[in-house]
Amino acid sequence: MGLFLSTYINKIDAKGRVSVPSTFRASLSNESFQGIVLFKSHAHQALEGFPMSYMQNISDRLDHFDLLSEEQDSLAMSIFAESVQLPLDGDGRVVLPAALIEMGGLKDQAAFVGLGHKFQIWNPATLDARKSEAVKNVRAKKMTIPKFEGGQ
Amino acid sequence: MGLFLSTYINKIDAKGRVSVPSTFRASLSNESFQGIVLFKSHAHQALEGFPMSYMQNISDRLDHFDLLSEEQDSLAMSIFAESVQLPLDGDGRVVLPAALIEMGGLKDQAAFVGLGHKFQIWNPATLDARKSEAVKNVRAKKMTIPKFEGGQ
DNA sequence: TGGATATATATGGTATATCATGGAAAAACA
DNA sequence: TGTTTTTCCATGATATACCATATATATCCA
Numbered sequence: 428m429g430l431f432l433s434t435y436i437n438k439i440d441a442k443g444r445v446s447v448p449s450t451f452r453a454s455l456s457n458e459s460f461q462g463i464v465l466f467k468s469h470a471h472q473a474l475e476g477f478p479m480s481y482m483q484n485i486s487d488r489l490d491h492f493d494l495l496s497e498e499q500d501s502l503a504m505s506i507f508a509e510s511v512q513l514p515l516d517g518d519g520r521v522v523l524p525a526a527l528i529e530m531g532g533l534k535d536q537a538a539f540v541g542l543g544h545k546f547q548i549w550n551p552a553t554l555d556a557r558k559s560e561a562v563k564n565v566r567a568k569k570m571t572i573p574k575f576e577g578g579q
Numbered sequence: 580m581g582l583f584l585s586t587y588i589n590k591i592d593a594k595g596r597v598s599v600p601s602t603f604r605a606s607l608s609n610e611s612f613q614g615i616v617l618f619k620s621h622a623h624q625a626l627e628g629f630p631m632s633y634m635q636n637i638s639d640r641l642d643h644f645d646l647l648s649e650e651q652d653s654l655a656m657s658i659f660a661e662s663v664q665l666p667l668d669g670d671g672r673v674v675l676p677a678a679l680i681e682m683g684g685l686k687d688q689a690a691f692v693g694l695g696h697k698f699q700i701w702n703p704a705t706l707d708a709r710k711s712e713a714v715k716n717v718r719a720k721k722m723t724i725p726k727f728e729g730g731q
Numbered sequence: 732t733g734g735a736t737a738t739a740t741a742t743g744g745t746a747t748a749t750c751a752t753g754g755a756a757a758a759a760c761a
Numbered sequence: 762t763g764t765t766t767t768t769c770c771a772t773g774a775t776a777t778a779c780c781a782t783a784t785a786t787a788t789c790c791a
Contacts, residue, residue: 430631430638432616433663438752442766446751450664469647488646517768519750541662542655543638561656562621570654573643590742594776598741669778671740 429454431476431541436551438536443523444516445537451546452519454478465527465548466510471557472532474548479512481544581606583628583693588703590688595675596668597689603698604671606630617679617700618662623709624684626700631664633696 435448447463455461460479468475477485485506492499513521523533531537531548538551549557564570587600599615607613612631620627637658644651665673675685683689683700690703701709716722 430634430659430664432634432659434660440753444752449750470649470652475647485646518752520752522766540656540660542652543634543641543659545655558656558660561653561660564649564653565657568650570650572637572654573640592742596742601740666777670742672742674776 429456430543431546432543433541434554435539436536437539439523439528439533443525443528444520445523446518446520447515448539449519451539451541452515455515460512460514462512462514463521464510464512465523466506467527467530468547469505471547472530472550472553473557474527474531476539476546476548477544482507482510581608582695583691583698584695585693586706587691588688589691591675591680591685595677595680596672597675598670598672599667600691601671603691603693604667607667612664612666614664614666615673616662616664617675618658619679619682620699621657623699624682624702624705625709626679626683628691628698628700629696634659634662634664 431451431454433448433450435451437446437448439445455463455478458478458480462479464477464479464482465474467473489499489502492502511524511527513523515521523531523537527533532550532553533548534550536551538549538554540547540549540554583603583606585600585602587603589598589600591597607615607630610630610632614631616629616631616634617626638655641651641655644654663676663679665675667673675683675689684702684705685700686702688703690701690706692699692701692706
């Protein structure tokens with residue numbers, strides 16, 4: 428799978444249309460669904476973005492919890508029920524529904540932030556603060572990248 | 580994977596273009612993405628450079644954290660959000676974005692420093708100081724190379 | 732060994748294609 | 762038929778591909 432890297436700031440027009448960065452589109456080129464899946468972040472006023480194929484991965488992870496358990500039920504409800512799949516138009520744009528623009532705290536600009544297998548969409552004004560907070564967290568908790576354990 | 584060795588100093592032209600040393604390009608020849616990934620070093624005023632496959636590896640390792648967890652979120656943000664993937668042009672060059680030139684403290688020259696699986700890009704003027712500092716550290720703390728623990 | 736020729740590399744400049752974006756036409760919906 | 766949504770087209774800015782040259786390195790032959 429192609430990775431989502433870098434930060435790109437694009438304009439949201441009056442109809443809610445916004446260009447998905449071309450490098451992101453390139454990462455989606457092998458997807459059967461040509462578009463993205465978005466839902467509100469639980470931790471931030473921002474949107475989480477995934478390729479459709481990765482939603483399968485999320486679903487598999489939720490199987491870690493017992494079926495019908497409180498966790499499974501609540502997580503599934505907050506992620507799957509609230510997510511929307513947005514197809515790319517002929518020019519590489521998606522239309523953000525008004526509800527998502529609101530939930531993401533967006534105005535007339537969208538900052539697409541690559542995070543590897545996923546990405547986020549932020550209001551550019553609040554993104555910088557989050558970035559420095561992230562770096563601070565990594566330093567404070569001395570987070571490191573886990574050694575590869577094989578597996579999948 | 581081919582190793583990055585030695586130090587090469589190349590010119591940065593007015594458009595930010597710089598030749599990737601041919602030996603580095605040779606190390607990249609088996610990569611599916613013909614280019615490099617760069618991001619600002621957290622420790623120095625310099626740029627970290629990786630092949631795309633290595634970023635893929637980092638992303639896979641981050642999957643060991645819970646999805647949407649604080650750790651996963653902060654680490655991904657601090658690494659992937661600020662990294663850029665630069666394709667090689669037909670003549671073996673990449674264009675450095677102005678932001679990266681600034682962050683790396685570069686002017687009109689780039690020193691490519693091979694460091695094994697990765698490399699760094701320095702302003703030649705500040706690189707010498709860093710090199711002797713590194714040697715001093717190794718001697719003072721009597722650092723040695725750990726034994727191989729297996730893995731890939 | 733020496734010289735000439737070929738090959739690869741780094742670097743500079745120019746032309747072309749792509750991208751983001753705004754707007755209009757067409758289609759779908761109620 | 763009015764309204765919304767989707768598709769199509771135009772354009773300026775930007776980035777990418779293309780071509781040219783010089784310098785260094787390697788190869789070949791006398």
